[in-house]
Amino acid sequence: MSTRPLTRLFRGTGRFVAAHLLFTFVLAGAVGVRVIAAHGYPAPLWGGDSYGYLHAAIAFRPHIGRPSGYSIFLRGLEPFHDFGMVVAAQAALGALVGVMVYALVWRHVRAAFPRWILLPGVPATAAAILPLYDGNTIQLEHMMLADSLFTFLLMASVTVVLWRPRVSWWTGALAGGLIGCAAVTRLAGLPLLALIVLALLLRWSGWRRTLASVLAAGAVFAVPFLAYMKWYDDHWGKFTVSAADNVWMYGRVMSFADCAKIKPRPELAVMCPKNPPSDPALAPAFRSLWTQDSPFTRIPGGIYGEQGNKLAGEFADEAVKAQPRDYADVVVRDTFRAFKGGEREPYPTPWTYQNLRFPVGEEWSDEESLLAEQYGGTTGEIRVVEPDAAWIRGYQDRWYTPGPVLGGLMAVGLAGIVIRLRPRSRWGGSVLLPWSMAAALLVIPAATADFDYRYIPPAIPFAALAAVLALVPGARRPALAVEAVAPEAASSASPASESEPESEVEPEVKPGEEDDAEGLESEAEAEADEEEEAVRSSSV
Numbered sequence: 001m002s003t004r005p006l007t008r009l010f011r012g013t014g015r016f017v018a019a020h021l022l023f024t025f026v027l028a029g030a031v032g033v034r035v036i037a038a039h040g041y042p043a044p045l046w047g048g049d050s051y052g053y054l055h056a057a058i059a060f061r062p063h064i065g066r067p068s069g070y071s072i073f074l075r076g077l078e079p080f081h082d083f084g085m086v087v088a089a090q091a092a093l094g095a096l097v098g099v100m101v102y103a104l105v106w107r108h109v110r111a112a113f114p115r116w117i118l119l120p121g122v123p124a125t126a127a128a129i130l131p132l133y134d135g136n137t138i139q140l141e142h143m144m145l146a147d148s149l150f151t152f153l154l155m156a157s158v159t160v161v162l163w164r165p166r167v168s169w170w171t172g173a174l175a176g177g178l179i180g181c182a183a184v185t186r187l188a189g190l191p192l193l194a195l196i197v198l199a200l201l202l203r204w205s206g207w208r209r210t211l212a213s214v215l216a217a218g219a220v221f222a223v224p225f226l227a228y229m230k231w232y233d234d235h236w237g238k239f240t241v242s243a244a245d246n247v248w249m250y251g252r253v254m255s256f257a258d259c260a261k262i263k264p265r266p267e268l269a270v271m272c273p274k275n276p277p278s279d280p281a282l283a284p285a286f287r288s289l290w291t292q293d294s295p296f297t298r299i300p301g302g303i304y305g306e307q308g309n310k311l312a313g314e315f316a317d318e319a320v321k322a323q324p325r326d327y328a329d330v331v332v333r334d335t336f337r338a339f340k341g342g343e344r345e346p347y348p349t350p351w352t353y354q355n356l357r358f359p360v361g362e363e364w365s366d367e368e369s370l371l372a373e374q375y376g377g378t379t380g381e382i383r384v385v386e387p388d389a390a391w392i393r394g395y396q397d398r399w400y401t402p403g404p405v406l407g408g409l410m411a412v413g414l415a416g417i418v419i420r421l422r423p424r425s426r427w428g429g430s431v432l433l434p435w436s437m438a439a440a441l442l443v444i445p446a447a448t449a450d451f452d453y454r455y456i457p458p459a460i461p462f463a464a465l466a467a468v469l470a471l472v473p474g475a476r477r478p479a480l481a482v483e484a485v486a487p488e489a490a491s492s493a494s495p496a497s498e499s500e501p502e503s504e505v506e507p508e509v510k511p512g513e514e515d516d517a518e519g520l521e522s523e524a525e526a527e528a529d530e531e532e533e534a535v536r537s538s539s540v
Contacts (some may be wrong), residue, residue: 019117023102023125030098030132033395034091037138037358040389043083043372043380044090046364047355047454050144051371058374061235064304065244067228069185070146074375083376087142093152094141098132100159101465105472107163108430112473127468131461135396139358140457146185151458153182154189154437157196158462162430166205172213175200176221183221184228184241188444193221195440199433202426243304246313247296248449251285253319255450256326262318270295271315283348285450334446338456339407348450356453358393359384401460409463410438416470435466 044050049066056063057074077085105127109120131137141148157178160171175196182189200213225241233239250271259272273284274293287293289303296303299311320327346353362382372380413435417428441459445451
């Protein structure tokens with residue numbers, strides 16, 4: 001009996017372990033940090049939206065004002081009756097985001113340097129360090145908020161699109177379905193479908209395959225999105241995803257709205273900002289929505305009422321039309337806040353800023369306690385267990401992604417896109433999709449709601465992925481004859497030929513020619529597919 005198959009198995013296993021050994025240690029360390037966080041804070045931490053998410057999960061009905069995909073996620077974990085499972089599940093999602101970043105970079109570097117089995121693990125591990133070890137990301141994973149699930153769904157969709165150089169209908173279907181789930185988790189996911197469709201088009205694989213992928217993406221995206229709207233209609237009598245879709249934009253324009261310039265009609269004047277404000281320390285958006293300065297306190301139905309939402313949308317439109325430059329200045333200012341260095345300012349409020357820190361003490365309301373007891377009994381009680389809690393607090397203070405570092409990653413990614421702006425490199429190559437995702441995650445809140453430090457961590461893995469992919473040269477194509485070797489020819493090879501393989505001629509690929517070789521190969525394969533289909537049609 002030949003031992004060659006067993007030898008090959010051991011050899012392949014050894015190569016696999018060696019190739020990913022560095023990342024294995026890095027991943028183990030990241031898991032260890034999350035275990036310490038879970039020991040120090042056994043229950044999830046609460047933010048401003050946590051009560052609404054949990055209440056929607058227990059009642060199993062959509063929240064009236066915000067998408068409740070995260071509530072469905074919580075509902076799926078409810079049979080465990082343990083908030084520790086929520087903490088563990090969200091930590092696992094965060095770790096998986098790092099794994100996906102590593103896997104994508106590893107595949108691209110491996111394609112560029114096929115002979116160097118150990119090399120891809122180095123840049124791939126470097127790309128995954130920030131998503132895995134960023135202290136603010138780990139703290140956000142501990143919050144009972146939608147961000148961890150949202151980030152995972154987006155990264156999964158990017159991974160599906162970039163996994164292979166050619167797209168197919170299942171590529172579009174899977175990516176579209178993931179984006180659809182992200183859109184019912186946070187509304188910021190809705191416009192990101194356009195980025196997925198653009199990426200599918202730029203990874204041109206022949207018109208039939210490409211068109212099938214785009215159509216599948218749109219069709220499957222609509223499944224969870226329309227299903228959610230039907231669910232919302234069953235409970236609230238309106239086929240939509242939120243009764244407050246205009247309210248957040250109204251809060252945005254409060255940063256610059258001047259009714260002397262807007263000149264609203266009399267029935268819209270109630271939406272004008274209060275001057276002077278009752279508490280200047282609060283962000284204008286927060287004051288206009290949640291304090292006594294809010295006009296919604298004087299409108300029937302309040303902030304989630306139909307009349308308030310209608311007036312909010314009309315006033316926001318008028319404000320942007322009357323003050324377009326002021327609106328643009330606010331969007332740019334709040335987008336670039338993510339790149340500032342130094343100590344963070346308490347924005348939008350002192351307490352929302354503190355919510356994004358591991359707390360020193362235990363604090364929650366009786367109302368939150370009663371609601372948590374319905375879901376997980378006493379496991380939801382906020383506890384601070386020393387010394388692990390002190391360790392993770394110190395970790396968050398020291399190990400996080402500074403704003404200038406995030407800005408540097410975005411700059412490197414942008415440079416990688418610019419040098420790939422040509423058809424042969426697919427107009428940005430594999431760098432464009434993760435970079436545009438990171439940019440969108442920073443710009444969309446600044447353009448439609450308000451700046452919040454909570455919105456920065458979801459952009460970090462995409463920025464890191466784009467920056468490292470920008471430094472990876474194009475894939476090398478070995479000789480076609482090597483790829484086309486028949487199995488029987490390989491099995492009949494002599495031992496001498498195995499020990500002394502012939503060298504393959506690999507064309508030199510200059511830096512910046514990302515995906516050129518993959519693009520040419522993909523186009524050739526696509527043309528061959530189309531010619532074959534044409535022959536079949538003519539023969540029929």
